[in-house]
Amino acid sequence: MDIRQLKYFVAIVDCGSLSKAAERLCVAQPSLSQQVANLEGELKSQLLLRSHQGVQPTEAGRALYLRARDVLRQVEEIPLAVQVKGTESGQVAIGLPTSVAVVFALPLYEYVRRHYPGIRLHIVEGMSGYLAELMANGRLDMAILFREAETRGIAVQPLFEENLYVFGEIDGIGAGADVPLRRLADVPLVLPSAANGLRLLIERAFAREGIEPKVVADIDSLPTMLAIARQGGGVTLVSSDAFGRSADQHLIHRLVEPEISRAVALCVPNALPTSAASLAIQKTVEQLVAELVESGVWAGVLPGRSAPRSRR
Numbered sequence: 001m002d003i004r005q006l007k008y009f010v011a012i013v014d015c016g017s018l019s020k021a022a023e024r025l026c027v028a029q030p031s032l033s034q035q036v037a038n039l040e041g042e043l044k045s046q047l048l049l050r051s052h053q054g055v056q057p058t059e060a061g062r063a064l065y066l067r068a069r070d071v072l073r074q075v076e077e078i079p080l081a082v083q084v085k086g087t088e089s090g091q092v093a094i095g096l097p098t099s100v101a102v103v104f105a106l107p108l109y110e111y112v113r114r115h116y117p118g119i120r121l122h123i124v125e126g127m128s129g130y131l132a133e134l135m136a137n138g139r140l141d142m143a144i145l146f147r148e149a150e151t152r153g154i155a156v157q158p159l160f161e162e163n164l165y166v167f168g169e170i171d172g173i174g175a176g177a178d179v180p181l182r183r184l185a186d187v188p189l190v191l192p193s194a195a196n197g198l199r200l201l202i203e204r205a206f207a208r209e210g211i212e213p214k215v216v217a218d219i220d221s222l223p224t225m226l227a228i229a230r231q232g233g234g235v236t237l238v239s240s241d242a243f244g245r246s247a248d249q250h251l252i253h254r255l256v257e258p259e260i261s262r263a264v265a266l267c268v269p270n271a272l273p274t275s276a277a278s279l280a281i282q283k284t285v286e287q288l289v290a291e292l293v294e295s296g297v298w299a300g301v302l303p304g305r306s307a308p309r310s311r312r
Helices: 003-015 018-025 029-043 059-083 098-115 128-136 197-208 222-230 276-295
Strands: 048-051 054-057 090-097 119-126 142-145 154-167 188-191 214-218 236-239 252-256 261-269 301-303
Touching: 003 018, 003 029, 003 054, 003 059, 018 029, 018 054, 029 059, 054 059, 059 090, 090 098, 090 128, 090 276, 098 119, 098 222, 098 276, 119 128, 119 276, 128 142, 128 197, 128 261, 142 276, 154 276, 188 197, 188 222, 188 236, 197 261, 222 236, 261 276
Parallel strands: 090 119, 090 142, 188 214
Antiparallel strands: 048 054, 142 261, 154 236, 154 252, 154 261, 154 301
C-alpha cells in the first residue's frame, strides 16, 4: 500500500465513479481498477460495491476512506509544518450553513489569515444536513450546525440561539410588521425539504398551534428560497441574518405568538485525534462568535447556554 493508491481510492469514493475519478486524476480507468484490486487483495477485503449508478464503499471501504483522508491530509501538511515551524499549521475544513456564512465567513477568514498564517482554511457552505453528512464522512473537521444535544461521535459546543423571521409579502401585513404564526395558516410557504432540521422545527411549531403549513415547494437552497419570496412566489422562514445586508427590509417580519428559536452550535467529530490547527480554529470560532454577538454585528440572537464538552 502506498500514498498513490490511497489518493486514487479517496478520489474514487469522492467521485462515486471509476470513470469520473480516472478523468479527475488523468489516469486510465483500467489502471485505476487494477489499483483497487491490488488494495483489496492486500487488505483481503472488498472495498467497493459496483453498480450501474457508480460505486459505493463497503463498510471496510468506508473505514479505509476515513483513514486514507487523514493520512493524505497529514502528508499535505508537511510543507506547511516545515515552513511555519513551531506554530499551528495545516489545513482545517469547516462547514458553515449559508445563513451563518453570510455573517461569519469573512470575519473568520480575516482572523485566521491575521493570527494563524500557517493554517489553510477550507470553508464549505451549504445546507446543514449536507454539512452534517460531510462531517460524518470525514470531509470536515468541524461544522456550525443547528443542534443543541450531543450525538454519538460528535461533540457539541453551544454558540447562540436565534429566532426565525418571516420573509416575503403577506396580504394585510404592513412592511416590517410582526406576524403571528397563526397568520401563516393559509399563506403559501417555500421551505427546506423534510430531511432538513429547520423544516421539522417549523412543522412542530405549527402542530402545537393546531394548524397545517401550506407548503408549495421544498427548496434545499437558501438563496433560491429568498429569491422566490422576493418575486412573490411564496413566503419563507429563516434566521435574521440570512438576508445579508440587503434592501429587502420591508419583506422581513418578526415571527411572534409564538416565536420559533433554534440552537446554533459548533460540532466536532471526536472519533479521530484533533490537530493543533483544528483546536486553534475551534477556539477562534467560539471567541469570534461571542464577540460578534456581543457587539450586535450578529443581530437577532442570544448567547448560547454552555454545555460540557465530550471527552476526547
